Amino acid sequence: MARMGAELRRQDFVEATVRVIAEHGVANATTRRIAAAANCPLASLHYVFHTKDDLFYAVYESLFNLPHQALEQVPAGITAAETAAEMLRQLIKWFTLHPDEAKAQSELFFWTMRNNPGMATKIYSVATEVTERVMDRAIGAQLDKPSLKATSRLLIHLVDGLIIAWSAHGDVGRLETETETACKALALFVASH
Template identity: 75%
Template sequence: MARVGAELRRQDFVEATVKVIAEYGVANATTRRIAAAADCPLATLHYVFHTKDELFYAVYESLFNLPHQALEHVAAGSTAADSAAEMLRHLITWFTAHPELAKAQTELFYWTLRNNPEMASKIFAVASEAIERELERAIGSQLDPAFLQSTSRLLIQLVDGLIIAWAAHKDSARLKAETETACQALKLFVANR
């Protein structure tokens, strides 16, 4: 049997953790269950990730990067308001195409908020900074730094709220209509800076 590098195993464990959390919830995401889902020995999981918090943070890092890749496709050069709304649309589209990841991210964040508030704060800060960078890339210097930060935080709050509502009602047509309402609100917020 060929040896698999630690980095590849790391990704296997991250993907398995997402699946386990989406199916069983964070409270039932045991390291045994995660190792089994990754088809790896439990000892390998503990070798690659020394603590469960370390594993969960690696899941967060991967979850940050995936939806933000969708933001690279938001065209730069339109108005700041249009760009912000388009970013919101792209994020919702990405999450609806990956419901398992959306569910795992939400579950994991609330679990972390209860069990490790410092980590939850760090995770929110990293997410805000990533959205801020993408907004800045798409709209350039159209917004001053303080307003750019406010806009990125509002965008995150809208995405989170829409995804949580969609998880509850499971109606894609309703999500699309609610997303357009949120996009209009975001556009008004940015346009009236």
Template identity: 70%
Template sequence: MARIGAEERKQDFIEATIKVIAEYGIADATTRRIAAAADSPLASLHYVFHTKDELFCAVYESLINMPQQSLQYVPTGATPAESIGEMLRQLVKWFTLHPERATTQFELFFWSLRNNPEMAARIYAVSIEATHQVADFGAP
């Protein structure tokens, strides 16, 4: 059997977690179910991600960057209001094209608000930073 590198295995677990949360909801996203979806031993999941919170945070961070990447197409010379309008249209389009990822992103954020406010603050900060990078309208 071929050995899978740690980074590739990490991505497998992130993708499996997205699918499991989208299908079963976060309450039923057990580590056993996630490992099975990744076609990996449970021990490997716990080796790569020491806690479920660590896994969920990695999933959210990977998801927050995806819709932000679609925002690079804001027209040059547009006013801030026009740019924000275009950004919102692109985000809605991304969420429509990727319902599994959007569902998982929202599930994780609302779960963290209820169960782990510190994690919610971290992922909110990641979201704000990503938005600031895209929405830099020439501010000093």
């Protein structure tokens, strides 16, 4: 049998963890269940991730990076307000195409806030930094640093709120309508700077 590299195995475990959390919740995301979902031995999971917190943080890293790939779809040459609104639109679109990731992100963050507040603070800080970098590349020349920081944080809050609401009501049409309302609000905020 061919040996699988640790990095590939790591990604299998991250993807399996997302599926397990989306289906069973964080409390029932046991390492045994995750290993089974990844079709890997439990010992391999413990070899790649020494603690469950390490595994959960790897899931977060994946969830920071994947949605931001959707921002590559944002057209160049539009105003800062239009760009910020389109970034929000693309992030929500990405999550609607990846509902397990949306559900896992929300569930995992709330679980982490209750069980490991230090890690929750770190996760929020990393999410803010990643979003600020992406926004800086897209519209940084059009906004001063405090406005860019405020816009990045507002974008995160809007995405999180929309995803949590969608998790509750499950209606994609409603999510799209609410996203457009949020895009208008974000564009007005950016235009005011």
